[in-house]
Amino acid sequence: MSRPKTQSKQTARKPAKSRKQPYLIGAAVLVVAGVLGMASYQVSAPDPRPAVDGSGAAAASDPAPADAHPELTGLARRDAKDPLAQGRADAPVVMIEYADFKCSYCGKFARDTEPELVKKYVDDGTLRIEWRNFPIFGAESEAAARGAWAAGQQGRFWQFHAAAYARDAKEKGFGGDRLKELAKEAGVPDAARFAADLDGEAAKAAVKKDQDEAYALGASSTPSFLINGTPLAGAQPMDSFAQVIDAAARTAKK
Structure with missing residues (x-):
């Protein structure tokens, strides 16, 4: 899938066309998949008169209210050894993030909002964040996703995540040499292992599993989130x- 040439002013990036892959996640989840897809659309639809923040960029609109779907809480993996997650495995709230490293709004969330969430909720044990690779912008998106997974195998996923989402990092692309540079920047200790993992079948399978999960939920834009079964889409402000x-x-707590 080719990368879109332009980006509209809205709170989430969308691919040129949607692909929905079959993924068995339980009958209860499939029943609400359409509901989540509609919630994602409603939340990420552009405001006809977007507000403008101090930088001149279109500000994210407030999210549309969405009911929680308890059936979806089972998608949280709660694996204490998961290198693509942060926070206590038994945290009362799990936020699953479906994102693409070529998505500008994902980068905005990673730089502006996620650090605040970590400081306020992850550090005190309330929140666990579980990352899901959801590459929707072509070959470089998928390569970056595999690179992030490979960095995670050496305990450096979040450092790779920060390097890949640094301001202006996306403009440098995610070709093979660039991924190696990001791995070095992230402090990945074994470059040879990183290169092998990057192109290995395990990385491809892991990325596909995450991607299929997102499509099965009806997600069609990035970033998309599930917070204890409540869908939220786009680089929303901290208050949302x-x-x-x-x-x-x-x-x-009840």
Whole structure:
């Protein structure tokens, strides 16, 4: 799939055309897949008169209200050894993030909002963040996803994540040499192993598993999130995430 030439002013990036792969995640999840797809569309639809922040960029609109779907909480893997996750495995709230390294809005979330979430909720044990690779912008997107997974096999996923989402990093592309540079920047200790893992079948299978999960949920844009079963799409401001996380935490305590 080729990369779109332009990016519209909206809160999430969308591929030129949607692919939905079959993925068996349980009958209860499949029943609500259409609901989640509609929620993703409603939240990421552009405001006809977008607000403008101080930088001149279109500001994200407030998310449309969405009901939680308890059936979807089972998608949280809660694997304490998962290198693509951060936070306690038994945290009361799990946020699953489906994202693409070539997505500008994913980068905005990674730089501006995610660090605040980590400081406020992950560090105190309330929130766990589980990453899912959801490459939708072509070959370089998939290569970057495999590179991130490969870095994770040496415990450097989040460092690779930060390097790949650094301001202006996306413009340098994600070709083979660039991925090696990012791995070095992330402090991946074994470059030979990184290169082997990057092109290995395990990386391809792991990325496909995440991608299929997202398509089965009806996701068609990045970033897309599930917070204890509540869908949220786009690089929303901190307050939007806080409202959903706080509500989920209160429900979990009942």
